[in-house]
Amino acid sequence: MNAMTEGYMTADGRKIGGVLMELKNITLRFGGVVAIKDISFDIRDGEIRAIIGPNGAGKSSMLNVISGFYTPTEGSVWFKGYQRGPMRPYQVAQLGIARTFQNIALFDGMSVLDNIMTGRLTLMKSGLLSQALWWGGAAHEEDEHREKVEKIIDFLEIQNIRKTPVGRLPYGLKKRVELARALAAEPKMLLLDEPMAGMNVEEKEDMCRFILDLNDEFGTTIVLIEHDMGVVMDLSDRVVVMDYGKKIGDGPPDEVRNNQDVIDAYLGVSHD
Amino acid sequence: MAEAGMADTSAHSIPALLARNVARYGGYPAYREKEFGIWQSWTWAEAAEEIRAMAMGFLSLGVERGDHVAIIGRNRPSHYWAMVAAQMCGAVPVPLYQDAVAEEMAYVLDHCGARFVVCGDQEQVDKVVEVEDRIHHIKHVMYTDKRGMRKYDHSRMNALEDVVAEGRAGHYRYEHELEARIAELTYDSTCVMLYTSGTTGKPKGVVLSNRNIIETAKNSVAFDKLTHNEEVLAYLPMAWVGDFIFSIGQAMWAGFTVNCPESPATMMTDLREIGPTYFFAPPRVFEGQLTQVMIRMEDAGRFKKWLFDHYMTLARRVGPAILDGKPVSGMDRLGYALGGMFIYGPLKNTLGFSRIRVGYTAGEAIGPEIFDFYRSLGINLKQLYGQTEASVFITQQPDGQVRSDTVGVPSPGVEVKIGDNGEVYYRSPGTFVEYFKNPESTASTKDAEGWVATGDAGFFEEGSGHLRIIDRAKDVGKMADGRLFAPKYVENKLKFYPNILEAVVFGAGRDRCTAFINIDLTAVGNWAERNNIAYASYQELAGHPKVYEMIRRHIDEVNASVAQDPMLSGCQIHRFLILHKELDADDGEMTRTRKVRRNIVAEKYADLIAALYDGRDSIYTETEVSYEDGRKGAIKATLTLADATVVGTEHRMAAE
Numbered sequence: 063m064n065a066m067t068e069g070y071m072t073a074d075g076r077k078i079g080g081v082l083m084e085l086k087n088i089t090l091r092f093g094g095v096v097a098i099k100d101i102s103f104d105i106r107d108g109e110i111r112a113i114i115g116p117n118g119a120g121k122s123s124m125l126n127v128i129s130g131f132y133t134p135t136e137g138s139v140w141f142k143g144y145q146r147g148p149m150r151p152y153q154v155a156q157l158g159i160a161r162t163f164q165n166i167a168l169f170d171g172m173s174v175l176d177n178i179m180t181g182r183l184t185l186m187k188s189g190l191l192s193q194a195l196w197w198g199g200a201a202h203e204e205d206e207h208r209e210k211v212e213k214i215i216d217f218l219e220i221q222n223i224r225k226t227p228v229g230r231l232p233y234g235l236k237k238r239v240e241l242a243r244a245l246a247a248e249p250k251m252l253l254l255d256e257p258m259a260g261m262n263v264e265e266k267e268d269m270c271r272f273i274l275d276l277n278d279e280f281g282t283t284i285v286l287i288e289h290d291m292g293v294v295m296d297l298s299d300r301v302v303v304m305d306y307g308k309k310i311g312d313g314p315p316d317e318v319r320n321n322q323d324v325i326d327a328y329l330g331v332s333h334d
Numbered sequence: 335m336a337e338a339g340m341a342d343t344s345a346h347s348i349p350a351l352l353a354r355n356v357a358r359y360g361g362y363p364a365y366r367e368k369e370f371g372i373w374q375s376w377t378w379a380e381a382a383e384e385i386r387a388m389a390m391g392f393l394s395l396g397v398e399r400g401d402h403v404a405i406i407g408r409n410r411p412s413h414y415w416a417m418v419a420a421q422m423c424g425a426v427p428v429p430l431y432q433d434a435v436a437e438e439m440a441y442v443l444d445h446c447g448a449r450f451v452v453c454g455d456q457e458q459v460d461k462v463v464e465v466e467d468r469i470h471h472i473k474h475v476m477y478t479d480k481r482g483m484r485k486y487d488h489s490r491m492n493a494l495e496d497v498v499a500e501g502r503a504g505h506y507r508y509e510h511e512l513e514a515r516i517a518e519l520t521y522d523s524t525c526v527m528l529y530t531s532g533t534t535g536k537p538k539g540v541v542l543s544n545r546n547i548i549e550t551a552k553n554s555v556a557f558d559k560l561t562h563n564e565e566v567l568a569y570l571p572m573a574w575v576g577d578f579i580f581s582i583g584q585a586m587w588a589g590f591t592v593n594c595p596e597s598p599a600t601m602m603t604d605l606r607e608i609g610p611t612y613f614f615a616p617p618r619v620f621e622g623q624l625t626q627v628m629i630r631m632e633d634a635g636r637f638k639k640w641l642f643d644h645y646m647t648l649a650r651r652v653g654p655a656i657l658d659g660k661p662v663s664g665m666d667r668l669g670y671a672l673g674g675m676f677i678y679g680p681l682k683n684t685l686g687f688s689r690i691r692v693g694y695t696a697g698e699a700i701g702p703e704i705f706d707f708y709r710s711l712g713i714n715l716k717q718l719y720g721q722t723e724a725s726v727f728i729t730q731q732p733d734g735q736v737r738s739d740t741v742g743v744p745s746p747g748v749e750v751k752i753g754d755n756g757e758v759y760y761r762s763p764g765t766f767v768e769y770f771k772n773p774e775s776t777a778s779t780k781d782a783e784g785w786v787a788t789g790d791a792g793f794f795e796e797g798s799g800h801l802r803i804i805d806r807a808k809d810v811g812k813m814a815d816g817r818l819f820a821p822k823y824v825e826n827k828l829k830f831y832p833n834i835l836e837a838v839v840f841g842a843g844r845d846r847c848t849a850f851i852n853i854d855l856t857a858v859g860n861w862a863e864r865n866n867i868a869y870a871s872y873q874e875l876a877g878h879p880k881v882y883e884m885i886r887r888h889i890d891e892v893n894a895s896v897a898q899d900p901m902l903s904g905c906q907i908h909r910f911l912i913l914h915k916e917l918d919a920d921d922g923e924m925t926r927t928r929k930v931r932r933n934i935v936a937e938k939y940a941d942l943i944a945a946l947y948d949g950r951d952s953i954y955t956e957t958e959v960s961y962e963d964g965r966k967g968a969i970k971a972t973l974t975l976a977d978a979t980v981v982g983t984e985h986r987m988a989a990e
Contacts, residue, residue, distance in 0.1 A: 075485055212370035217481070222599035224371065275482050 069106065072299055079107030081140075082251060082283055083128065088137035090123055090307075097123040098134070099307040105251070110277055110284045112294045115304035116327065121287045122164065124304065125253055128285060129161050130154040155184045158250030162240045162257060164287075170229035174220060174239050175211065177228055181246025182207045214245050217279075218272060234265035238272070245276065252276075254286040258293055266290065270297060295319065303327070347519035347544045349422045351586040356382045359562050359589045365411040368596035368604055376411060378589070384498065385415045389422035390508035391501030395450065395474050395492075399424035399515065402446040402527065406430045406439070406462070407454020409568040409594045412478050412494055414581060416452045421525065424515045425450075428527045428539075429572040431926040432458060433919070435960065438537075440465035442529050446539055446770065447471050452494060455479040459486070521545045526582075527770055528575050530722050531925035539770030540575075540722045549763035550725040551583035553746040557730065558692045562589035564612040565689070569594075569601050574927060575722040576696070580614055583725070605686035613693045617700040618928065620715075622856070623685055624704050625832050629860050645673035646710070653710030658734045678711045687713050694718050694730070696741075697927065699803075699822075701830030705738035717741050719803060723779065723786055724748070725764030729801045740800035750801065756791040757807045809932065811842035817904030819847070821932070824896060824905045831888045832857040836917050838935050839907065840943055848946040849910040850939065851885055852917055858884075873971055876912045882976050885912060889978040897981035906980045909946045913939075914971035920960045946975055 069079045083105040090098040097120045105111050105128075113121050126132040127139065130149040139146045141157060149157075160181070168177050186193075186207065188200040215221055218238055223231060228239055237257060244252055257273065258266045270293060277284055288294050294301060295315040303311035303324045311324040318324055345351045355364070360379040367374050376384065397403065403420040405427055407413045417427035428446050430439060432454060439461050443451070449471055453459045459477050463486075466472055476494045477483055483493070501508065525544045529537040554560075568581040581592045590612070595604040602623075631642055652666045662670075682688045693708070693715040700717065708715040718730035719741035729750065731742035744750045748762035761784045768776040780786045791810050792803040804810065805822040813819045821839040828837040828849070835854040841847030853876055862869055862878075869875040893906040917923040923935050936943060938957070945953040954972045961967065 209370065212372075216370055219597065221371070221596045222603070271482070278482065278484055 069108075076108065076278065078109050078299065081105070082107040082109075082142065084140040085127070086138050086140065088124075088127055088134045088139070090120075090127060090132060091135045097307055098127070100137070101304070101307075101309045102137075103302050103309065103312055105283060105285060106300075108277070108281050108283055109300065110273070110286070110298045112298035112301045113285065113287050113304060114289075114291075114294055114301060118306075119304040120307040121304055122255060124302075125161070125255055125285065125287055129159055129253055130157075152184055155247055158248070159253065160244040160247040160249035160251075161253035162237070162244050162255060164255040164259065166233075166236045166240055168228045168236060168240055168243070171227060173225050173227055174231070174242075175215070175224050177239055178211045178214060178242045178246050179207065181243035182211065184247060210248075211246055214242050217245075217276070218242050234261050234268075237261065237265075237269065241269075241272065245282075249282060251283040251285065254284065254288075256287055256289065258288055258290050266293060273297060345548070346521040347421065347516075347523065348418055348525060348547070348582060348586055349516050349519060351548070352378075352382050352385065352418060355586065355589045362562060362589070363591045364585075364589075365414070365592050365594070366608075367411050367594040368600070368607075371596075373593075373607070381411070381415065384412075385418050385422070386512065387498045387502040387505075388412075388415055388494070389419035389501065389512055390504055391497035391499075392419055392423050392425070392450070393508045393511055393515075394500050394504050395497065397423045397425050397450060399518075401425040401450060402428050402448045403450045403452065404428045404430055404443055404446065404448040405452045405572065406432050406434075406458045407452070407478060407572070408432060408598060409570075409572055409577070409581070410454065410478060411592070411594055413452065413454065413572060414568075414592065416476075416494070417526065417582065420450075421519070422512060422516050424518060424523075426524045426527050428529070429578070430529070431571055431573045433571075434461075434926060435920060436461040436464045440468060442537060442539075443472070444469045445537075446527060449473045451475045453477045456482040459483065459491070519544065521548070524767070526578055528573065528578065528722055531927045531929065538772055538775055541767040541770050542575075542725055542764075543767050546725045546764045546766060547579070547583045548587065549747065550579060550727055551587040553763070554579070554727050554730075555584050555588045557732075557746055558612075560584060560588045560590065560612060560692070564588065564590035564691075565608055565610045566590065566592055566612050566614075567595065567601075567605055567608055567610045568592050569598070569604075570614065570616075571926065575726055576614060576720075579726045580612075602686070606684065607686075609686055609689040611689050611691045613687070613690055615693070615695055616697040616928075617695050617704065618698070620695060620700065620704055620708060621832070624707055625854070625857050627681070627685070628832075629856075632860075632864070642677055645669075645677040646707075648673055649678060649710035650706060653712060654706065654736075657709055657712055657714060658736070674712070682711055682713065687711070690714065692716070696720060698929070699826040699829075700738060701826075702738040703830065709736065718745075719801065721788060723766045724760060724762055725766070727764060728758075728760050728762070728788070731800075735798070735800070737800070740795060740798070740802050742801065743799055744801075750794075751785070752793060753787070755807065756793065756804075756810075758788045758790050758792045758801070758803070759785045760788065761785050813841055813847075813904050814843055814845045815904070818901050819905060820902055821847075821905070823902060824849075824892065824907065825930075827892045827895060828888065833861070833884060834888060836930060838917075838930055838932065839905070840936065840946070841905065844947065846908040847905050848943070849889070849907045850935070850942070851889075851910055851912045853881060853885070853912060855916075872916065873914045873969065876914055877971070877974060879974075882912065882974060885910070886976055886978055893978060894981050903982060907978050908980055909975055909977055911942060911946065911973050911975050913942075914955070914973060915957060915959060915969050918959070921958075942973065951975055 069077055071077055081104045086102050088098055088101045113124055115121050127134050133148045188203050192198045192200040215224060220238060258269055276282055301315055301318045303318055305327040310327055311318045311321045345354050355378045361377050363375045364378040364381040365376045403425050405413050405416050420427040430442055451462050451472060462475055475491045476497055478494050480493050521544050523544055525542050525547045527539050527541050529539055566580055570577045585592050593608045595601045648669050652662050652670055655662050656670060690713050693713055696718045716731040716736050720726035720728045727745040728748055729742045730745050748760055750760045753759055765784055765786055789807050790803050791805055791807040792801055795802055805820045809821055811819045819841050824839045825837040828834050833854055834851055836852035838850040839847055855872055889907050889910055896906050897903045919926050924930055941955055952972055952974050957969045959967050959969055
């Protein structure tokens with residue numbers, strides 16, 4: 063496991079660190095259905111790692127294993143060098159893993175600001191009582207959290223909708239708010255489930271820029287599932303390709319693009 | 335107030351005014367900017383310290399006397415400071431339009447020979463980097479927003495705040511030099527160079543001296559009795575002369591506060607939060623706000639709607655008179671006071687106009703209904719007429735003499751005369767020094783006695799002495815049968831309809847007039863929603879038969895009104911079409927200040943114009959469009975050509 067310490071340099075000059083998470087021989091079964099079959103790969107610190115594959119390949123299940131929502135039937139997940147057991151959601155958050163969902167999961171009736179504030183919940187220290195009474199450190203603490211949230215609002219350029227109820231926003235913006243909420247938890251690793259689904263070209267371009275910028279500025283490790291091949295190939299440092307629950311390719315985009323198995327299974331005809 | 339300022343002979347440059355303001359208003363806020371959801375503010379003393387540090391930072395980078403420092407970004411305190419810091423170094427600030435594409439930017443950067451560029455963010459830096467391989471004189475690029483900039487080659491690039499820090503650190507080294515440079519500034523040294531929007535041809539660099547800016551600021555501040563307590567919202571392009579006069583010239587002279595919005599999209603919220611006392615906006619901003627109000631009133635309950643209509647009717651009748659201090663009956667005054675409580679007050683608060691003392695609009699003609707709406711609410715909205723070459727002010731309306739169809743009387747210190755051909759000429763202390771590197775244009779615009787041709791045709795009204803502008807002098811033409819053709823006159827009438835965003839009228843040298851129409855997506859979209867008309871795009875909505883029907887009715891009304899004027903009755907519109915795309919500055923069809931470039935539109939859509947005159951019912955066309963990032967695409971459409979009703983057609987029938 064010397065990979066723990068080594069990293070690599072990307073073409074655009076970012077330094078990728080050692081292994082942050084390692085998935086070893088993961089198998090996931092639901093009754094008789096095998097969703098994931100003996101898959102191993104690693105995720106490095108500061109990397110943008112994509113998981114692609116046709117519909118039903120097991121991508122979202124994989125993401126759920128990474129996030130700790132599913133405990134694999136067989137195999138083990140190693141995070142920061144320690145093997146991870148079954149976990150509750152707040153424990154996942156405390157580990158520094160945040161995610162967005164394929165189907166937006168925001169509080170529609172709450173403002174954008176309040177939605178993003180919920181992302182900081184696990185970081186708040188004052189108790190229920192002092193928060194309710196707005197007493198002691200609670201007020202001061204909220205100021206601090208608000209400041210962090212405002213930085214994220216500024217980063218994602220959503221100042222103009224700060225006070226707008228999320229339910230009134232168009233789809234593309236909701237996606238951005240969801241990303242903001244995930245960022246509010248100051249994650250070490252961010253899981254994005256189809257961040258560009260249903261977006262128009264302009265929204266996609268914005269989202270790509272945000273993903274690249276946040277990886278660059280905060281060094282956040284990003285794992286994403288995406289169907290838009292252009293996006294995946296441009297954004298990611300390394301790609302895992304899945305098909306029928308199995309891993310059929312793993313490597314830098316160019317390498318994956320030319321892998322015959324991958325072409326057959328997913329990409330169809332090479333466009334080069 | 336300008337009280338002591340008059341005697342202040344030392345205040346002969348912006349940096350000198352800054353020092354004066356520190357002494358006089360040191361603890362008062364000079365700049366505010368909303369950032370991270372909070373209004374951050376800087377007093378005059380704090381701002382001056384920042385500006386000096388930035389100037390010393392510039393010195394450390396090697397800014398020389400006479401260098402041009404380009405500034406490309408949205409309205410932010412640091413960008414205003416960069417302009418003053420450049421002046422301190424003896425350099426010339428050149429603010430550029432931030433939405434310009436790289437190509438346009440290349441021309442201006444090349445023309446002024448900018449050695450230093452201050453960019454707002456990565457987007458602007460990218461454009462500068464793109465043109466750098468053609469323009470070799472750029473020595474150093476600075477940027478305000480650090481976001482996304484980490485991976486750039488920084489050998490000739492720096493964050494502006496690092497430059498400021500460097501200046502601060504090098505305090506002892508640079509202070510002496512900086513003082514020397516500031517002391518060298520005179521009333522005749524260049525204050526700023528602004529590029530004209532270029533309605534025709536390439537932009538020209540207008541050189542304005544300290545005298546131009548300070549004299550103009552002094553006169554206009556006195557005219558409207560502005561004090562150091564005014565609040566302005568700086569949201570108009572920094573490259574535009576108006577913003578320079580309001581946010582630098584007048585702000586420095588009067589010592590008032592300049593507030594910068596959080597982002598362009600939050601402008602309306604920020605406007606409400608600041609509640610400016612002195613406000614400038616082009617007509618389209620007022621139009622947009624009024625449209626918003628009307629759309630939202632459509633959604634209000636019956637009682638609220640009734641209350642609104644009732645008091646607005648009253649306001650229209652007596653509001654302007656009350657504002658002008660004319661006699662109004664006691665009952666009406668009472669009603670107006672009640673209306674103020676129920677409707678006008680809350681409405682003004684929503685619009686952000688609660689505290690407004692003086693508001694100006696200029697640039698384009700404003701619709702009488704729009705103008706009256708704001709005045710009837712008790713907002714002192716006035717018109718002015720100006721241009722870059724005059725440091726804005728040529729004429730303006732004094733309090734109590736405000737009308738929508740004039741642009742007022744000559745501003746203090748300005749002489750105005752009408753030439754033999756009807757063109758307006760002026761001479762003033764604000765008259766520009768020259769066009770940069772363009773003596774021919776300077777000579778043809780400004781004569782030996784200092785009179786400048788505005789290029790606009792107009793006349794002084796009998797009695798009131800107010801100036802009225804008809805059209806661009808060169809656009810006023812003749813039709814084939816010799817009748818007068820004044821396109822702008824008709825276009826303005828059309829644009830007063832909320833549904834019509836832009837109109838371009840053709841007819842010079844022809845036997846009849848035709849028009850291109852751009853619909854207003856907000857207004858027409860809302861109307862479509864109410865009438866269950868489904869549409870997927872601007873293009874589809876623009877081509878809808880019902881929209882055509884609606885626009886035709888508007889044109890018929892305009893024709894009827896144009897027909898009233900015997901001189902201009904030939905300008906009635908016979909045929910029209912609704913364009914499949916909005917006219918856009920990115921495509922060169924408009925200037926960055928949103929004025930239509932008539933010739934370019936005529937050239938680009940020659941096929942459509944031809945079709946309007948050959949009697950066809952529809953035409954297929956393909957139009958090239960540019961996206962914001964400079965890529966090209968094409969829009970394909972089949973457009974309908976429609977007839978409008980023309981009044982008093984005997985003369986015309988013969989021609990047909």
